[in-house]
Amino acid sequence: MKMMADYLGSARKSVLSPLKYLLNLIDPPVIVLVYHRVTELKSDPEMLAVTPDNFRKQMRYLKESVPLVRFEEDWTKAPKPAIAITFDDGYADNVLEALPILEEVGVPATFFISTGTIGTSNEFWWHELERIILEPENLPVSFTLYDNHFGKTWSITSDRERQELYNGIVRLMNEVDAVRRADWLIQLHSWAGIESASATLHRSMTIEELRLLAENSLVTIGAHTVTHTRLASLSTEVQREEIAASKQKLETWLGREVMVFSYPFGRRCEYTKESVALCREAGFVKAAANFPGQVHRWTDPYQIPRHLVRNWPVEVFAEKLRGFWTR
Numbered sequence: 001m002k003m004m005a006d007y008l009g010s011a012r013k014s015v016l017s018p019l020k021y022l023l024n025l026i027d028p029p030v031i032v033l034v035y036h037r038v039t040e041l042k043s044d045p046e047m048l049a050v051t052p053d054n055f056r057k058q059m060r061y062l063k064e065s066v067p068l069v070r071f072e073e074d075w076t077k078a079p080k081p082a083i084a085i086t087f088d089d090g091y092a093d094n095v096l097e098a099l100p101i102l103e104e105v106g107v108p109a110t111f112f113i114s115t116g117t118i119g120t121s122n123e124f125w126w127h128e129l130e131r132i133i134l135e136p137e138n139l140p141v142s143f144t145l146y147d148n149h150f151g152k153t154w155s156i157t158s159d160r161e162r163q164e165l166y167n168g169i170v171r172l173m174n175e176v177d178a179v180r181r182a183d184w185l186i187q188l189h190s191w192a193g194i195e196s197a198s199a200t201l202h203r204s205m206t207i208e209e210l211r212l213l214a215e216n217s218l219v220t221i222g223a224h225t226v227t228h229t230r231l232a233s234l235s236t237e238v239q240r241e242e243i244a245a246s247k248q249k250l251e252t253w254l255g256r257e258v259m260v261f262s263y264p265f266g267r268r269c270e271y272t273k274e275s276v277a278l279c280r281e282a283g284f285v286k287a288a289a290n291f292p293g294q295v296h297r298w299t300d301p302y303q304i305p306r307h308l309v310r311n312w313p314v315e316v317f318a319e320k321l322r323g324f325w326t327r
């Protein structure tokens with residue numbers, strides 16, 4: 001296997017992390033990659049979309065160079081080092097654009113689905129914000145958010161200030177629950193004079209598309225909460241509901257057990273010890289986080305690190321992978 005040779009070669013050369021080198025010798029790692037979207041977008045401020053062309057080349061490269069494992073399987077028995085592919089959120093393009101490529105190349109993948117937007121024309125809130133704040137030609141010169149705790153006024157007389165409003169609202173929305181977000185979105189919609197969207201560009205999959213995806217033998221479905229809220233900002237009760245209800249909803253739709261989960265946003269500050277305990281309680285066997293790292297047999301199965309993949313041409317992708325093995 002070409003990459004295994006690469007991996008060993010670069011690991012030997014690496015003087016930066018002798019500890020990693022040693023750990024990799026004791027137990028060769030699994031690297032988990034996380035994707036969100038496979039599609040061509042005009043504007044992608046979060047940089048979460050990979051074009052179909054780059055995605056196909058990335059998958060072919062992996063297929064030729066490294067053992068591919070499934071997220072949910074027991075990696076102590078897997079050929080290692082190995083790579084697992086995951087997707088977060090549940091965008092329609094996962095079924096329409098990514099799945100045909102996974103099938104063509106023969107690559108298994110796990111899709112973590114946020115259930116609240118499935119089968120609705122609702123956008124995820126960050127896309128709604130892009131449409132309200134970043135896309136319009138003209139906007140009023142200031143925006144005041146009415147909220148008894150987070151209330152604030154932004155001036156918007158330049159593109160830079162517009163970006164600051166967008167970043168500011170994203171930051172605040174990460175701190176609050178779905179009810180408060182919905183109230184703020186109503187304020188923003190009426191301020192910008194923009195109708196609530198029936199979006200197609202950023203839509204989530206329909207229930208039929210989800211079933212189609214789930215039926216494919218290369219595919220595993222996992223849960224990713226109901227409303228895609230930062231768990232760390234929620235009470236235990238609401239966290240439990242978000243975690244358990246997304247599992248239950250998927251199981252009802254698909255008629256099979258859902259055994260794995262991924263935390264929304266997924267950095268260490270975005271979930272808590274309680275979230276981890278609640279995942280265990282809900283009956284999940286593994287949960288994926290979203291910070292870089294390697295998976296060894298001693299890694300906490302409820303906080304599995306993942307490497308985010310950008311829209312990298314295959315040469316850059318190969319170079320990044322070499323870094324993932326050694327960093």
Ligand SMILES: [Zn+2]
Nearest residue numbers: 088089264265
């Ligand atoms: Zn997500």
